[in-house]
Amino acid sequence: MAHLPDPSLNALRDSILAAVADRSRLRIRGGGSKNGLCTATADAAVLDTRACCGILSHEPGELVLTARAGTPLAEVEAALAELGQALAFEPPRLSAEGSTSGTLGGAVASGLSGPARASAGALRDFVLGVQALNGKGEPLTFGGQVMKNVAGYDISRLLAGSWGNLAVLTEISLKVLPVAPAEATLQFALPQQAALDLLHNWGAQPLPLHASRWQQHAEGPLLHLRLRGARAAVDAAVQMMTSNHAATLPDQAEAVAGWTACRDQRLDFFTRTPASGHGLWRLSVPQVTPAFDLPWPTLVEWHGGQRWLWAPCDAATAASMHALAASVGGHAMLWQLPAQEAAQDCTRHAPLPDVLQRIHHQLKQAFDPHGVFAGGQPF
Structure with a gap:
């Protein structure tokens, strides 16, 4: 089999081929920030992707970034921030505060999105293309670096959220977005159903709603609502919302810290x-x-x-x-x-319907016929 263009890719392929020959299993891991969410078999050897790293290209004018899967997520976000851009789906960084263990490949393989999911869209909506190695060690390429480049099945987005069950992601191209020029957070003291009713009412209007969280605190229930967009739109929304409903505006630094903690599950x-x-x-x-x-x-x-x-x-x-x-x-x-x-006696996931089970089985057979990858999560 021909050598791949990068030594780290050859190392990954060699590990896959060795597992096929030994009839063993591999658990794909980047920084390990999502180990607690995986239920892979304990005897699966770790296939570490962190050596396959580095930002390959960033076209700010085209809003596209391409990087190797093992690239630290913190490195990707820092590079974007320098040019006033960001990952709109706010991938959760489920490691300790200040840690940089999470990787871009782990973020995409898990398919998790942060507080802005309801307004900005899911992670898979921003995946333009991927390169990967299947369960036979074969290199695969899906999609590209522009939005309208897919004829047939959009496999690149299928791999987003596949939890390492189908292939090892090696390279990912993502659509990125400019950071919004204005942001404000409002707080409303409302019970859960009243908060949901208000959100649904405002969601039907042309307002710059961006994220929300409701929680029952010791001092009472509280709805946090984040607005993002053009300065005029945010200011007008704040004026309208506060004139019709009692609200408070927390300190901006405090509000940003709260949304970051929510994103990373450190609340x-x-x-x-x-x-x-x-x-x-x-x-x-x-x-x-x-x-x-x-x-x-x-x-x-x-x-x-x-x-x-x-x-x-x-x-x-x-x-x-x-x-x-x-x-x-x-x-x-x-x-x-x-x-x-x-x-031991608690089912973490409900069984999939028979039709979906068959589809998953057929996908697994197509990508990983030898059962090398032990992803451990339904995708």
Whole structure:
């Protein structure tokens, strides 16, 4: 087999071919910031992608950046920030504060988006093209570096959120966006359903809504609403919203720190388990879903589309969570465990419908016929 243009790519391919020959399994890992979300088999060897790194090109005028998958996410965001640009989908950096362990490939493979998801779009919406190695060590190229370049299936976006089940990402091209010229955060003391109603009402109007989060604090319920856009649009929205509803404007630095902590799950809500044996559940539901009448601590994002709950990790609660989410057309996931042993009788993901199971099986056979990759997450 011909040599690939970079030594790090040859090393990755050699590891894949060795696993095929040995009938062993590999767990793809970049910085390891999402290890807690993966349920890969314990005997899978680590395939480290961090040597495959570096920003290959950045065309500010074209709003396109291309980098190797092992490039630290912090390096990518710093390079964009120097030119007043950013990753619009705000990928969560799920490592300790100040850590730079997360990689661009890990962000894309997980497919996770931050607080701006409901307004800016999902991570996969910004993936223009990828290069990867499949489960036979073959190099694959999908998409490119412009938006309108796909004829047939958009495989590059399929690999976004595939959790390393199908291929090893080696190079990624992303659409980036300019940083908005103006931003403001408003706070409203509202119960959850009133906050959702207000968000749905404003969402139907031409307002620069960008992100929202609702939480029950010790001092009462609070809706945080972030506005971003042109200065005139943000100022007009602030004036309209505050004239019709009682609101406060927190210090801008405090507000930015709060949104960053929400993005990276460093808010007290995420870091302090409220009760022994409770885990963090993530419910992805339609935005118009009414507030759930549940007794557990809750945080709501994405204008109602993403709901976090601290609830028990047991078989009965898992069944009720999956059934509740499915009843409104969504799905639930046990995101964070209180202890590894607590998951033994708790289903982290509901089984996929038969049709989707068949599609996933066929994709796995096409990309990884030898079953080399142990991604551990449904994609």
